[in-house]
Amino acid sequence: MFSPTPYFKNKEIQSLLNTSKLVSLDLNGLIVDDEPVQVMATNKVFSPYGVTINNEYWITNCVGKNAHKFFEKIIKDFNIDNHPEIKPVKELVSLKNRYYIELIKEKLSTIVREGVLEFIDYINSKVFFRKAIVTSAEPEELEAIAGEKGLNITGLFDILITGADVKKSKPDPEIYLKLIEKSRTAPEFIIAFEDSEAGVKSATKAGIRCIAVPNRFTKLQDFSSATLVISNLTQDAEIIRENNLVITRIKAQKRSNKLREIEKLMAKGNKFLSTRVPIMCGAMTWVSDVHLVRAVNRAGAFGVLASGNMPPEQLESNIDELKKTDKIFGVNLITIAPNFQNHLEIACRKKVSHIIFAGSYPKASEVKKAKDSGAKVLCFAPTQQIADRMVSFGADGIILEGSEAGGHIGPVSTVVLIQQFLFEMREIPIFIAGGIASGKMVLHLLLMGAAGVQMGTRFVLSKECTAHQKFKEAFIRAQARDAMATPQFDSALPVIPVRALKNKGMKNFAKLQLELLKKLEEGKIDRTQA
Template sequence: MARGAAFLGSETAILCGAMSWVSERNLVSAISNAGGFGVIACGAMTPELLDTEIAATKALTDKPFGVNLITMHPALFDLIAVCAKHKVSHVVLAGGLPPKGSVEAIKETGAKVICFAPTLALGKKLLRSGADALVIEGSEAGGHIGPVSTSVLAQEILPALAADNLVFVAGGIGRGEMIASYLEMGAAGVQLGTRFAAATESIAHPDFKKAFFRASAREAVASVQVDPRLPVIPVRALKNKGTEEFTAKQVEVAKLLDAGEVDMGEAQLQIEHYWAGALRRAVIEGDVENGSVMAGQSVGMVSKEEPVADIIAGLMGECEAALARA
């Protein structure tokens, strides 16, 4: 973990996953101030909004923090320029392969580049393309997920890459003993989201947090794709009325498609638009029945609201005890 902490400039190599509407100035600064590494979730923000958010975060902490940018954002290069203006130390690229020139553009600003690697082959390609570190995230994570579990990805990727490269592990991590096991396999650190989403400093609605406290691991389910013609990006969230209605909506649209009442483009748009604003409804407005309550399977280990500093201290205590026993 010393390697990871030195790279991030933090006391511990515990990153906070970038969660839209949750990983904003309050949570990010609290995590960095507590010795972890906060990451702003840019999501669909405009360059102007990101500019404001970075400035507001800098007003709350003098510790390093990162910014997560979505590779398919239409204004990606403008967002990179905003990060450069504020001398952001680390940029995390998520949501697909970085477009041509983006890694170089970030590195020209002096920032470090962290990329998500869903497979060993892509991990090697990203490192060759200039990525300074990788995050490998398993399907147990909340939000947008890949198809492979964290434990399998770790076994596949860490032995091959961790000796010579910085690899952070994410997805389904809720306790320090799990962190210890990945460190023993060569990881430089870990990334957690679900534990931090319900922290005291998180601006998430009280009802959003209560949904976490009530939930078990099996209630954090991946979205179902009913018809292969209607692409659904897998997202892990708590099962609720909204997830059930989404399945019904897919069936309804597939029938319209079969009947020739809508064309393929319109059908796919209807599916895409269904969840528009659903995460904000849950996180900010507290509509946990109809909104998208994104959560990882470690949600079963989240039982109460705790300050970020206590969460990090607890994880590190469990991790150190496990390593001492080993």
Template sequence: MTTYSKTSALMRRGAEFLGSDHAILCGAMSWVSERNLVSAISNAGGFGVIACGAMTPDLLDNEIAETKKRTDRPFGVNLITMHPQIMDLIDVCTKHGVGHVVLAGGLPPKGSVDRIKESGAKVICFAPTLALAKKLLRSGADAMVIEGMEAGGHIGPVATSVLAQEFLPELAEDHLVFVAGGIGRGEAIAGYLEMGAAGVQLGTRFACATESIAHPDFKKAFFRAGARDAVASVQVDPRLPVIPVRALKNKGTELFTAKQREVANLLDGEGIDMGEAQLQIEHYWAGALRRAVIDGDVENGSLMAGQSVGMVKKEEPVADIIAELLAESESALTRR
């Protein structure tokens, strides 16, 4: 077995926290981060994370059970904080003894962090600002993920490199911070580890793995794309606080602009509240992503991808991707 002594030494805290061989998390990608890819990543020494997305508790219950049939290694579950049944979803995770729950999409609702921790599970949160990260850590979060705007899917406004410079000097000594967004090669991993990151999270590099169930046409779109093809959506109505989404530009990008106008008109005419408006937007993304990932409709569906998509050139097994990233990181650290 190949050893990566320098990389492993810098990843030690993160790997021990996750219970994995390497502190490499797979970003939760709806319809992509399911039982097959998640178990493959965990079996290869990384840390797979199920994307719960808009799943009902029953669907999540089945997904966790099926993942456990495929791996005996640790994996996590990503829950969207605005999900109307989040407490029930937490109970499903508890039932299965899930060791790590990732809360994404906004501030955790009251009582959710405590409920997860009561089960003995670890809580991982996302934070767009240093002040919010400190607040979440004081409130019980066990680790943070800082994700830059180079990432695919929902993104914030600040680049990964800037977030790392803000967060890591302040937090890394006493807390576990994983860096995400735009990471496609091991040299970048080495740099963030040297800055104090406990590990990294990648999504786009894993989306087209051999074990990914994504449609062949979805994968081909990734192979053809370059960094400039992964663009962020625009906000049409200032009243509608839509989190930008990075995806490969296609007709689906235009359809989302039209969907925003439709929801904004509902705010005007039918008296729906802002929470319902935001849920409609989230349901749109879930459907658009499914059309691309499962049905292969790469024109009208959503091809969520990070700017590292230009580094995804072919379909390859998860184990090979992880080995390549580790070898690149080790080589970079050795050259220092």
């Protein structure tokens, strides 16, 4: 995506980076120039069989390829498959990895490629970039190079994919197709950095743009499928070769201009939520758990933990668990829940970043208490009058929730609320909720002035949501008209409406109301009992 502060001085290289949401780096040969170490470890494995691999053989047959594949080739090429002491390939690769790890400990500081750590620092400092390492290497190699005892950078990356995660190695596109699936990012918004021909072909076959950064072992390989070939990963990197660059430049500029405008529209909400996209996952009791909050946060949106009326000690435990990995997340507090005051006390004491009042509206003193804890405070508003009141209480942001939402709803539609309040209020961030399910709708609301949106039901259907599969399937089968609000038959028996799919429970609830109203009329029960 668009970055206000460029890293590369070369505008062509920076332009490709600016039009990306996810930046993927190879490991061996790109982050570290470790080919000599790989050769040494491989020769140590095959020396008992009288085999020595030279650089020429290594460059031609091994660079950028999976160890199991090129070990099979070595055994065949040097006719040692019938050697009486030859071990299975799996054991040989494991032995090579052990030797490699021993050697890398000694040489790591001397083989890090120029500019790579500075580049990683740059992309890590920009919240709109997701980051991945995609390597054919084994997990042990990744840990030795990038783990805590190595460069200690794996924690900076959102996604790590190794040769152990796929069946086919580069140049097959499987490993990058895995990245697309795991990141849920369209290939046109991913930029891959590779040092080898095999790596470049793997990325481009998956539809991903790839910048080749050759090293001394790969500089003569065929990089014709790469989008760009550059000298290194320093700020002064130069373009060595351009491939279809005129077309790429035009497309990149158009995409960059569009993304720049979208970035501007999202800026207010992203700043308030500390997100890449200003989309809140609505708190759904027993659904918006620690697992879903983490998954939403990892995707660049804003996860909200639902407190419902859970035991206070459980809420405290959930917050503690989340804080191990996430500094920014919301806690939704139901003001009409019996445990509300305990929940508010815990959220304030635990210094959560965002407190969201829901269910009904909070007292001014409760809003103040939350703000005094250092939290940003959001309040739900189902009507213009309540929205105005929450602003006067000191709310930092408002969630306008229309009657199209799921769960407890107010009496006014989202479209009406937008016209009554959103168009008139510009002082604080306004997030829109109720009936939103597509990116196009989100963009329209941003254009209208919303800081962002909240979606609930849409996240229920995600793979990361732990709700029962049959529960998800009920939503998938449903039509829009299948959702309805619980009716209120008489003001003598008030009902806070809940919008849900028509089912047996909804019918039974309606029958129960009629039975209670009849008993109330007959004097068999009083209003409180009803």
